[in-house]
Amino acid sequence: MKKHIGKQLENAVRASEWSITALAQKLNLSRKTIYNYFENPDLEEYIVKRFEHVLHVYILQGNNENGSVQETTPIHHQYHTEGSAQFWKDKYLDLLEKYTALLELKKD
Numbered sequence: 001m002k003k004h005i006g007k008q009l010e011n012a013v014r015a016s017e018w019s020i021t022a023l024a025q026k027l028n029l030s031r032k033t034i035y036n037y038f039e040n041p042d043l044e045e046y047i048v049k050r051f052e053h054v055l056h057v058y059i060l061q062g063n064n065e066n067g068s069v070q071e072t073t074p075i076h077h078q079y080h081t082e083g084s085a086q087f088w089k090d091k092y093l094d095l096l097e098k099y100t101a102l103l104e105l106k107k108d
Contacts, residue, residue, distance in 0.1 A: 005041060
């Protein structure tokens with residue numbers, strides 16, 4: 001039986017210390033969008049990866065039978081070689097988050 005990815009995402013969010021409002025702000029999404037993600041059984045992998053990055057958990061991989069998620073160390077510490085594609089992807093996401101935060105400050 002195929003797992004409901006939205007429910008797995010919801011379980012990870014509920015198990016974290018993040019509120020839906022704070023998470024929505026961090027990901028630059030609306031709360032409604034996050035709730036819609038929870039209802040979607042076939043979320044795109046890139047969406048789930050964004051949540052994994054912020055929550056520091058594996059949602060799509062490393063789940064046990066009851067659907068709980070596995071904690072990770074922060075992504076910044078997992079990849080030490082600057083030559084790896086994942087290192088640069090994570091670096092890009094970090095910079096994008098900082099840029100978005102700066103834009104929000106500039107708007108105010």
